[in-house]
Amino acid sequence: MVNDLAERARTLRKHVVHLAADSPGAHVGGSMSVVEILTTLYFDGVLRVDPADPARPGRDRLIFSKGHSSAAYYAALAEAGFFPVSELDTYKKTGSRLAGHPHTGVPGVELATGSLGHGLPVGVGLAMAAQAQGLPSRVFVIVGDGECQEGSVWEAAMAAAHYQLDNLVVIVDRNGIQEDGPTEEIMALEPFADKWRAFGWATVEVDGHDVGELSNVLHEVPLTWSRPTAIIAKTVKGKGLSFSENTNAWHYGHLSADLKQQALQELGGAS
Amino acid sequence: MTALADLREGVRFDPATTTAFEACRLAQLDLAREDPRVVSVEADLGDCWGLEFRERMPDRFLDFGIAEASAVGAAAGLAMGGKRPFLNTFGTFALMRAAEQVRLDICYHRAPVVIAGMFTGIAAGFSGPTHHAIEDVSVARALPNLTVIAPADAVQAYDATRAAFAHNAPVYLRLGVEPGPQVYDAHESFEIGRGRVLREGSRLTIVTCGVTIVPEVLKAAERLGDVEVIDMPTIKPIDRELLVRSASRTGRVVTVEEHSTIGGLGSAVAEVLAEHAPVPLRRIGLPDAFVKEIGDYAEQLRRFELDAEGVERQVRAWVS
Numbered sequence: 151m152v153n154d155l156a157e158r159a160r161t162l163r164k165h166v167v168h169l170a171a172d173s174p175g176a177h178v179g180g181s182m183s184v185v186e187i188l189t190t191l192y193f194d195g196v197l198r199v200d201p202a203d204p205a206r207p208g209r210d211r212l213i214f215s216k217g218h219s220s221a222a223y224y225a226a227l228a229e230a231g232f233f234p235v236s237e238l239d240t241y242k243k244t245g246s247r248l249a250g251h252p253h254t255g256v257p258g259v260e261l262a263t264g265s266l267g268h269g270l271p272v273g274v275g276l277a278m279a280a281q282a283q284g285l286p287s288r289v290f291v292i293v294g295d296g297e298c299q300e301g302s303v304w305e306a307a308m309a310a311a312h313y314q315l316d317n318l319v320v321i322v323d324r325n326g327i328q329e330d331g332p333t334e335e336i337m338a339l340e341p342f343a344d345k346w347r348a349f350g351w352a353t354v355e356v357d358g359h360d361v362g363e364l365s366n367v368l369h370e371v372p373l374t375w376s377r378p379t380a381i382i383a384k385t386v387k388g389k390g391l392s393f394s395e396n397t398n399a400w401h402y403g404h405l406s407a408d409l410k411q412q413a414l415q416e417l418g419g420a421s
Numbered sequence: 422m423t424a425l426a427d428l429r430e431g432v433r434f435d436p437a438t439t440t441a442f443e444a445c446r447l448a449q450l451d452l453a454r455e456d457p458r459v460v461s462v463e464a465d466l467g468d469c470w471g472l473e474f475r476e477r478m479p480d481r482f483l484d485f486g487i488a489e490a491s492a493v494g495a496a497a498g499l500a501m502g503g504k505r506p507f508l509n510t511f512g513t514f515a516l517m518r519a520a521e522q523v524r525l526d527i528c529y530h531r532a533p534v535v536i537a538g539m540f541t542g543i544a545a546g547f548s549g550p551t552h553h554a555i556e557d558v559s560v561a562r563a564l565p566n567l568t569v570i571a572p573a574d575a576v577q578a579y580d581a582t583r584a585a586f587a588h589n590a591p592v593y594l595r596l597g598v599e600p601g602p603q604v605y606d607a608h609e610s611f612e613i614g615r616g617r618v619l620r621e622g623s624r625l626t627i628v629t630c631g632v633t634i635v636p637e638v639l640k641a642a643e644r645l646g647d648v649e650v651i652d653m654p655t656i657k658p659i660d661r662e663l664l665v666r667s668a669s670r671t672g673r674v675v676t677v678e679e680h681s682t683i684g685g686l687g688s689a690v691a692e693v694l695a696e697h698a699p700v701p702l703r704r705i706g707l708p709d710a711f712v713k714e715i716g717d718y719a720e721q722l723r724r725f726e727l728d729a730e731g732v733e734r735q736v737r738a739w740v741s
Contacts, residue, residue: 275498
């Protein structure tokens, strides 16, 4: 199973390479770092969603709050069957519904995101609505680490603990680098996990590229009854490509034909 | 006048001493009794007429503390999850502090949230400029999918609240804070997008909206003589047909509002007239400036010539 997931992750990364090369550009760094998180959610039976009926009542909700990493998100949605994989070729092309930042016109997208700091407050509301109606629905919110500099994230973090939303899970893609540089140089987040704990969240740190570790935690939530869960997924920005790892130079960019070829080779051959 | 008390069992308030916001709260409570999906989303201003809701429906009174971005986002999430939230806070905090959450989370997603804005205009006379909302309509009008309603009194506020709920899409209610003289009989129906001729006349049309201002304009009209007065509670979408019909007949239009003359009712009327019935227009409202002087509401209205005498004076100066 873990091998299958690793293969899925490689497929998603190849899609990201294609999207970054065949369009004006993509947020390569944050897309590559979030791949295993998306892989585990969609392909390891964590998310109870139905691509044939994306609006099914009582479904789990995934809010992809770090919407700029749409290349990875679209790749996951397409591979999961929400829309044809061939549609990925239209990414950021005139007339396409696959905009640089996701919106609800795309099947499977629950919330238009990209303006950072919106996902968690809306997730709080969705989790409250599900609890009040006795629905089994859980809400997963994927946020970037730089995004956690937004005050609205912490307002919502307070509310989630206050209302004991144990059906709410935040997964932070802690790749350590934002657009202008390392988070700790731009606006320090550490002690990051302690912040979530102090806000009342059941908090765990995992290797965000280890699908086995992610799978164990995601199948275990809520980690503590009556508390929301924060999973700090330690990741590598630009993971998987020698030239994009651990640098903000590939926060956003367009891959040349040469770089595309190199990238696909590094990921194990063209697909 | 106890028209609302006659309207239905269970509602008892004196419209003469009831604020529009209080009437809106009462409507919310009634709707909550009728529909289990209704919740009240608060940002620590629940003691502004919200305590009865909190007492009667504690599980549906959802306070997010002093955190408007979170409250607005969560209201959108609650609506997407099947609830019907009313967001109760000061107009300036909802539409300006949390403007982007209103824009994206509520309006873009067409989440059926009713934003009930209190302390709008300069009604918060002694509170100072931090608490005035003199640009809220301008912000609200620019947001796609958002209906904007400024009721004229408590009775209309009650009816508009029910209409906003039935609308099942984003609505901003602009409710002031002071009790104002009554304009409406409770038995008149409220329809979103429809203006109402309160007084017929042939020399001039005055278009107005909002608590206290509408009755002041009516008083001014009595002194001015043969002028038409239109109450335009729905600022967006505005009743274009009524506006064009009246303007074409009278040939001159004045707008009166407790809002900056940039972007509010006056601007909305100007947009319609310029394209469909170009006639001379005078916009009466608040200047493009922060209101730094404090004073009670009546004094503030006098200062800005928005009381009956001030409106009469401004209209006479313009037409002479």
